Amino acid sequence: xxxxxxxxxxxxxxxxxxxxxxxxxxxxxxxxxxxxxxxxxxxxxxxxxxxxxxxxxxxxxxxxxxxxxxxxxxxxxxxxxxxxxxxxxxxxxxxxxxxxxxxxxxxxxxxxxxxxxxxxxxxxxxxxxxxxxxxxxxxxxxxxxxxxxxxxxxxxxxxxxxxxxxxxxxxxxxxxxxxxxxxxxxxxxxxxxxxxxxxxxxxxxxxxxxxxxxxxxxxxxxxxxxxxxxxxxxxxxxxxxxxxxxxxxxxxxxxxxxxxxxxxxxxxxxxxxxxxxxxxxxxxxxxxxxxxxxxxxxxxxxxxxxxxxxxxxxxxxxxxxxxxxxxxxxxxxxxxxxxxxxxxxxxxxxxxxxx
Amino acid sequence: xxxxxxxxxxxxxxxxxxxxxxxxxxxxxxxxxxxxxxxxxxxxxxxxxxxxxxxxxxxxxxxxxxxxxxxxxxxxxxxxxxxxxxxxxxxxxxxxxxxxxxxxxxxxxxxxxxxxxxxxxxxxxxxxxxxxxxxxxxxxxxxxxxxxxxxxxxxxxxxxxxxxxxxxxxxxxxxxxxxxxxxxxxxxxxxxxxxxxxxxxxxxxxxxxxxxxxxxxxxxxxxxxxxxxxxxxxxxxxxxxxxxxxxxxxxxxxxxxxxxxxxxxxxxxxxxxxxxxxxxxxxxx
Amino acid sequence: xxxxxxxxxxxxxxxxxxxxxxxxxxxxxxxxxxxxxxxxxxxxxxxxxxxxxxxxxxxxxxxxxxxxxxxxxxxxxxxxxxxxxxxxxxxxxxxxxxxxxxxxxxxxxxxxxxxxxxxxxxxxxxxxxxxxxxxxxxxxxxxxxxxxxxxxxxxxxxxxxxxxxxxxxxxxxxxxxxxxxxxxxxxxxxxxxxxxxxxxxxxxxxxxxxxxxxxxxxxxxxxxxxxxxxxxxxxxxxxxxxxxxxxxxxxxxxxxxxxxxxxxxxxxxxxxxxxxxxxxxxxxxxxxxxxxxxxxxxxx
Numbered sequence: 001x002x003x004x005x006x007x008x009x010x011x012x013x014x015x016x017x018x019x020x021x022x023x024x025x026x027x028x029x030x031x032x033x034x035x036x037x038x039x040x041x042x043x044x045x046x047x048x049x050x051x052x053x054x055x056x057x058x059x060x061x062x063x064x065x066x067x068x069x070x071x072x073x074x075x076x077x078x079x080x081x082x083x084x085x086x087x088x089x090x091x092x093x094x095x096x097x098x099x100x101x102x103x104x105x106x107x108x109x110x111x112x113x114x115x116x117x118x119x120x121x122x123x124x125x126x127x128x129x130x131x132x133x134x135x136x137x138x139x140x141x142x143x144x145x146x147x148x149x150x151x152x153x154x155x156x157x158x159x160x161x162x163x164x165x166x167x168x169x170x171x172x173x174x175x176x177x178x179x180x181x182x183x184x185x186x187x188x189x190x191x192x193x194x195x196x197x198x199x200x201x202x203x204x205x206x207x208x209x210x211x212x213x214x215x216x217x218x219x220x221x222x223x224x225x226x227x228x229x230x231x232x233x234x235x236x237x238x239x240x241x242x243x244x245x246x247x248x249x250x251x252x253x254x255x256x257x258x259x260x261x262x263x264x265x266x267x268x269x270x271x272x273x274x275x276x277x278x279x280x281x282x283x284x285x286x287x288x289x290x291x292x293x294x295x296x297x298x299x300x301x302x303x304x305x306x307x308x309x310x311x312x313x314x315x316x317x318x319x320x321x322x323x324x325x326x327x328x329x330x331x332x333x334x335x336x337x338x339x340x341x342x343x344x345x346x347x348x349x350x351x352x353x354x355x
Numbered sequence: 356x357x358x359x360x361x362x363x364x365x366x367x368x369x370x371x372x373x374x375x376x377x378x379x380x381x382x383x384x385x386x387x388x389x390x391x392x393x394x395x396x397x398x399x400x401x402x403x404x405x406x407x408x409x410x411x412x413x414x415x416x417x418x419x420x421x422x423x424x425x426x427x428x429x430x431x432x433x434x435x436x437x438x439x440x441x442x443x444x445x446x447x448x449x450x451x452x453x454x455x456x457x458x459x460x461x462x463x464x465x466x467x468x469x470x471x472x473x474x475x476x477x478x479x480x481x482x483x484x485x486x487x488x489x490x491x492x493x494x495x496x497x498x499x500x501x502x503x504x505x506x507x508x509x510x511x512x513x514x515x516x517x518x519x520x521x522x523x524x525x526x527x528x529x530x531x532x533x534x535x536x537x538x539x540x541x542x543x544x545x546x547x548x549x550x551x552x553x554x555x556x557x558x559x560x561x562x563x564x565x566x567x568x569x570x571x572x573x574x575x576x577x578x579x580x581x582x583x584x585x586x587x588x589x590x591x592x593x594x595x596x597x598x599x600x601x602x603x604x605x606x607x608x609x610x611x612x613x614x615x616x617x618x619x620x621x622x623x624x625x626x627x628x629x630x631x632x633x634x635x636x637x638x639x640x
Numbered sequence: 641x642x643x644x645x646x647x648x649x650x651x652x653x654x655x656x657x658x659x660x661x662x663x664x665x666x667x668x669x670x671x672x673x674x675x676x677x678x679x680x681x682x683x684x685x686x687x688x689x690x691x692x693x694x695x696x697x698x699x700x701x702x703x704x705x706x707x708x709x710x711x712x713x714x715x716x717x718x719x720x721x722x723x724x725x726x727x728x729x730x731x732x733x734x735x736x737x738x739x740x741x742x743x744x745x746x747x748x749x750x751x752x753x754x755x756x757x758x759x760x761x762x763x764x765x766x767x768x769x770x771x772x773x774x775x776x777x778x779x780x781x782x783x784x785x786x787x788x789x790x791x792x793x794x795x796x797x798x799x800x801x802x803x804x805x806x807x808x809x810x811x812x813x814x815x816x817x818x819x820x821x822x823x824x825x826x827x828x829x830x831x832x833x834x835x836x837x838x839x840x841x842x843x844x845x846x847x848x849x850x851x852x853x854x855x856x857x858x859x860x861x862x863x864x865x866x867x868x869x870x871x872x873x874x875x876x877x878x879x880x881x882x883x884x885x886x887x888x889x890x891x892x893x894x895x896x897x898x899x900x901x902x903x904x905x906x907x908x909x910x911x912x913x914x915x916x917x918x919x920x921x922x923x924x925x926x927x928x929x930x931x932x933x934x935x936x937x938x939x940x
Contacts, residue, residue, distance in 0.1 A: 059832050079835035080843075086836040092829035096851045096931035105847070106837035139933055157837060367841070374741050377734065381812065382754055387779050388769035388809060389757070395772055403777055449673035456667045464674060471681050473862070473920060475870035477889045478913040479681060481896050481905045482688025505680050508673055537665060566762030568873055569889075573896075583764055590768045590877050598772075605768050609761060616760045625752035625817060 008069050008160050010034050011056075011193065016075075017064030018051050025051040027217040028065060033193050035160075038184070040196045040208035044240065048217040049197045053163050056195065058082045069160065080109070085154030085192075087164040091146045093138035099125070099149050100134040106157035124152040127186060144175045151183070155190060162187075164196045168203065180206060201241055205229060213237050233274065235283050235351045243285035244326045248354055251282045259345050265321040267298035271348030281354040288314060288326035290347035293333065297342025301325055303335050317341060392609070396602035414603035421596065422585055422604055428611070431581040433496060434571075435564045438503045439557050446511030447553055451545070453512065454519040468509040476569035479505060484573045494576025502574040503564050510563065511556045518552025519545075551622065558619035565612050582608045692907035703907035713908070716888040717915060723800065723875075723885065724868035727807035731815040731864055732857065739819040740849070752820070755813035766810050767877035771797055774805070774878075802878035803885045807868050815864045822856030823849075826935040852935045858927040862920045869916050888912050 011033040018026040026048045033039050041049040054060040056067060058079035067075040074082055085106075094102050101108075103124050104117040112120075125131055128148035138146055147167060154162055164183070168176045184207055187194045198204050204211050205225040213221045213228065221233045232238035239246060249262040255273045262269055262282050271284055301317035304324075313329045317339070327341050396414055398407030418424060453464065471479065483502055487493035492501065522545070530544045546553070565583065572584050580588075586608050589601045658664065695702040707713045742748050758766055774780050774796035781793040796802060826849065834844045872889040879885025892912060896905035 057832075057836055059835065078840075079832070080838045080840050082836075083838055084836060086833065088829050088833055090827070090829060092827060092833040094830060094834070094848060095933050095935065105834065105839075109834075109838035109843060109847075137933070153833075153837065370737075371741065374737050378738055378751070384773070384780075385754070385758060385809065387773045388766060389761075391772035391779060392765070392769045401777075405779070405782060445673045445676055448669035452667050452670040456664075458663050458667050459661055464670060467674065467677055467682070471677065473866055473917070474685075474913050475866065475889070475909075475916055477870055477872060477892050478688075478909040478916075479685060481892060481902075481909045482691065483680065483684040484896070485691070485902050485906070486684040486687055501680055504676060508676055512673060562760050566760055568762055568764055569870070572873075573893075583762060586768070587764045587873055587877075590764065590771070593771075601768065602772070605765055609765060612760050612762075612765075613757070616757070620753060620756070625749070625756040 008035055010070060011161060012068050013052075013056070013065070014068070015065035016052070016055055016062055016067060018048075018055055018060060019063045025217050026055065029214075029219055031212060031219065031222070033161075033195065035193055036191050038187050038194045038196065038207060038209045040198060040204035040211045041214055042198060042201060042204040042211050042240075043214035044199055047214040049199075049214050050165055051217075052214070053086075053165055053195060053197050056161070057084055057086050057163055083157060083159055085157060085159035085162040087147075087150045087154050087162070087167045089166045089169060091138075091150040091167075091170075093146055093149055093153070095138055098135050098137060099130065099141070102138065102149055103134075103152045103156055105153060110157070120156050121152075124156045127155070127189065128152045128182070143171050144179065147171065147179055148182070151186060155186065155192075158190075158192070160192055162190070162192055162194045164194065166198055167196075168198075168200075176203075183207065213240065215240070231274065232285070232349070235285060235353075238285040238349060238351070242287055243349070244288050245284075245286040245291060247284040247286070247323060249282045249284050249350070251277055251279050251350070254278055255350075260350065262350055264298065265319055265323065267300070269298040269342075269348060270345035271350040272346055273350045275352065277350065277352045280352075283351045283354060285349045285351065286343050286347065289328050290343045291325060291327040291341050292343070293327070293329055293331075293339045294342045295340060297340035299325060299341045301339065301341055303333050303337045303339065306333055306335060308332075389609070392602045392605050395599055396606045398599055401599075414597070414599040415607070417597070418600045418603040418607065421600060422589060424582075424585075424604065424607060427580055427582055427585050428607075430496060430499075430579055431565065431611070434499050434503065434579075434581055435561055437500045438507050438564045439561050441500070442504055442507040442511045442560055443553065443557050446508050446556070447515055447549070448541075450512045450515035451519055454516045455524070468512050471505045471509050472513075476506070476567075477573075480570045480573035483570070487574055493574060494579060496579045498574045498576075499571050499579045499581065502570040503567055505570065506567070507560045507564060511560055514556040514559060515549070515552050518549060518555075522548050555619075555623040558615070558622060562612065562615050562619055565615065582611060688906040689910055691903050692910050695903045695907075696901060703904050704911070706904070707907060707911060713891055716886055716891045717911075719885065720869060720871070720887040720889075723803055723807065723887065724865060724871065727804055727811060727868045728815075728861060728865045730808060731811045732819070732861055734812060735816040735819040735860075736853075736857075738816055739823045740845075742820060743823050748820075752817060755816060757813075758810050759813050759817075763806060763810050763871070764873045764877070766806050767874040770802060770806055770809070770874075770878050774802065797878045799880050800884045803871065803875050806874035806878050807871060810874075811864055811868060814867065815860055818860040818863065819853075819857070822853055822860070822935075825856075826852050830935075851931055854930045855927055855932045858923050858930070862923055865919065865923075866916060869912075869919075888915075 013029050013031040013033075015028040015030055016026055017024070017028050029048075029052055031039075041052060043049050051060065055062055055075075058075075058077060058081075062075050065075075066073055083106075094105065097105070100118075100121050104121045107117045107120055121134065122131075125134060128151055130145060130148050130152065133141065133145065133149075138149065141149065147170075150167070151164075167183070168179055171179060180203060183194075183196075196204070196207060205228070208225060211223060211225055211228050212219055213232075215236060221228065221237050223231075228237070228241055232241050232243065235246060247264050249264040249269070251260065251262050253260075255277045258273075259270055260273055260277070262271060262284060264284060269284060299319055301319045304316045304318055306313050306315040306329075313332055315327055315329060315333060317325050317327060319325065325341055333339065394407065395401055397410045397412065399409035399411050401407035453461065480502065483505070484493055484498075487498040487501065492498040526548070527540060527544060530540050535543060565581070568583050568587065571581050572587065575581065575584055586601075586604055589596065589604055593601055655664075692703055693700045695706075698705070742751060745751070772778055776793040776795070778796075780796065781790075784790045784794065785792075796805070830848050830852070831844050834848050839847060870889060871887055872893070875881060875885045875887045875890060879887075881890055888908065889912070892905055892908040895901050895908055
């Protein structure tokens with residue numbers, strides 16, 4: 001079985017489509033992934049991110065487009081011919097095989113000699129810090145340990161590409177943070193490319209070199225974590241990246257770059273335009289973290305609820321127009337207080353069109 | 356690499372094709388077996404041709420008279436009704452106890468309920484008939500009912516247990532905290548929650564009892580024959596009566612069974628008919 | 641659990657002692673069913689066992705000695721096995737590929753419903769249908785003649801094959817549905833995982849599906865074998881009950897209802913149970929060597 005080489009330059013998805021009957025789960029995804037890169041596919045459930053992963057793995061045939069590794073077209077190959085490593089959401093460990101047999105499965109399928117398999121398995125188990133568990137059955141391991149076995153199993157075959165489908169979603173919060181660091185460490189040790197599917201933007205931001213935001217079967221934005229955090233290209237990406245305050249506004253004059261003022265509910269709010277804007281309806285996006293009480297703030301509102309989250313107070317306030325604003329305050333505010341809220345104009349993004 | 360992929364997919368296709376051909380062949384023969392009985396029961400004369408020369412309904416009237424089907428049907432439903440009722444009344448509480456409690460000897464009790472389903476019906480039927488005759492119920496309708504309880508009661512228990520396992524114990528604990536005693540717990544909480552499971556188990560027992568041949572055959576007398584036993588005698592003595600008349604009776608038996616099967620299939624999965632079904636097999640969210 | 645809620649009397653009552661061992665009012669609900677099975681199954685069985693050692697004439701073992709010395713009797717054992725073992729294997733070997741295919745179908749219900757029909761109709765009706773369908777004037781022979789495969793009707797009933805087909809018609813759906821329920825319990829992600837690790841279809845079957853099905857298949861084998869081994873009505877109706885399909889059930893029945901020798905009949909019934917249980921126990925012991933845990937990729 002000729003599986004693909006680890007020494008590739010680039011994996012290319014070219015207008016990859018996948019339909020289920022009349023439903024277009026993937027509407028032509030185009031994406032390049034370089035060797036050594038850690039790419040996160042991020043989006044709400046049903047956005048097509050898992051479908052995309054299954055297409056790359058070969059578990060789902062494409063209904064359009066091509067996938068190639070350097071100059072070789074691979075979308076016609078079966079999953080066993082591609083030899084990409086995959087970590088499944090529920091781990092999919094073989095329940096009837098020991099940890100060692102699970103981890104060595106891929107090598108055994110390639111007909112490697114027993115001694116070589118044993119050495120590689122031991123090495124992989126050391127890498128995921130599971131030495132001494134080799135002879136246990138998966139059912140005897142904790143969730144976190146099963147997760148490590150799943151990762152070890154995917155990397156022993158030294159795949160050009162490791163894919164992970166929401167690998168942390170079955171773990172508790174503490175273990176999730178621990179495994180996040182672990183995954184990043186293993187990725188940098190291996191040097192192969194990793195594609196990581198998640199719906200959790202914290203996970204994507206902390207792990208990935210590049211994030212691909214998907215929605216409704218389309219790629220909405222591709223960028224570094226910093227770019228996505230600070231400059232989401234569209235209102236829906238902004239909303240998904242944690243911009244909870246999405247306010248309708250009006251713009252009097254055209255704008256591109258620099259700083260402009262938009263009119264929101266009678267007040268004027270300065271912000272940064274995203275792309276070229278024409279006069280008319282616009283949408284302002286502000287993170288709760290960036291909106292805080294200040295005397296010169298444009299929004300007059302009454303505090304409804306406040307909760308203390310350690311570093312600061314987070315609250316909800318209502319404007320006279322009835323809009324809800326999520327804000328942050330360093331000092332205690334009490335419900336019922338009237339205050340003015342504002343944000344640094346750099347942190348107020350203005351998008352064309354109504355949201 | 357391209358060619359290997361193609362070759363394999365051709366082999367795959369042949370394999371898939373072979374599997375479906377077998378299924379089609381099986382279903383075709385099945386239709387043939389059932390259809391031959393159905394067609395013959397309406398045939399005036401059917402010799403050496405694909406289909407009969409003419410059609411008539413009078414074999415059904417003949418069969419009804421000759422085999423005293425009215426009486427046999429009555430016995431059949433009395434037996435089936437009693438078996439369903441008794442095995443439900445005894446089986447559901449037993450299933451509950453087995454599902455909820457750990458006690459010494461539980462494994463032995465489980466084995467006790469499994470054995471009647473594993474021992475050949477002939478093995479248990481012969482000594483059971485001897486015992487029933489000694490106690491004077493052999494050959495009577497009660498003898499037939501008792502004999503049919505042997506496989507039915509364990510069957511109800513094994514089918515109901517997974518349904519009870521599925522009900523969260525905390526619901527019961529809550530009911531007890533709010534003051535329900537064991538009887539009220541059963542009538543107010545468990546029975547409503549278990550209705551689908553109980554219904555499934557009882558319908559399956561019903562269908563199986565109608566078709567239960569060996570035990571009924573060994574323990575019934577002339578006045579306590581059920582439909583399936585009467586059919587056996589009719590087929591066995593086929594030379595005596597017209598084949599069409601026997602097939603008309605077979606049709607009546609078939610319809611009786613299939614009506615209940617169709618009702619049962621509204622509530623249960625076909626796989627449950629063959630035995631205990633793992634409550635929800637390998638479902639992952 | 642019930643008792644914990646009750647006020648505690650000063651002395652340790654019998655009730656509490658029992659409760660400590662897990663026996664309380666709820667546990668007792670199992671009693672009526674246990675008593676019924678003891679009375680209707682265990683007691684007659686023991687009666688039969690005792691009766692088999694009280695022959696009409698001769699010593700304690702006379703019935704058994706007679707059975708194993710009279711070829712007309714003991715040959716029913718190889719005859720029964722020669723029908724039931726191949727029929728069971730045929731049913732299982734056919735069930736596996738079909739179940740693996742049907743598992744991937746979204747609308748299984750229609751097929752499974754059709755297949756469940758012969759199970760519910762029972763062997764008597766299947767036998768009557770086979771007599772019509774496979775008979776010299778039946779549709780199958782007409783079809784074979786029509787396509788020129790044979791030049792005169794083939795004898796398909798009143799011999800070994802008649803019984804064999806009746807066991808397949810009634811037995812395949814049973815084996816298939818059991819196999820299907822075991823196969824459906826295997827997490828499809830396991831196969832996908834194996835595929836990404838380089839296992840082709842055949843390797844996936846050998847390393848993943850077969851080991852995970854094996855334990856279920858042994859159970860399926862036992863249950864199917866039990867049914868085939870007990871074959872009675874079809875052996876009489878579509879077989880050759882005096883010759884090649886004189887199965888052990890027939891011998892037992894004749895002893896009980898034709899020669900009215902209860903003792904001999906019980907002995908044959910006991911021999912029948914012993915052989916069948918021996919085979920089931922052997923198969924289940926073999927199962928001890930197989931993986932028996934859950935067939936889903938473990939979750940945390």
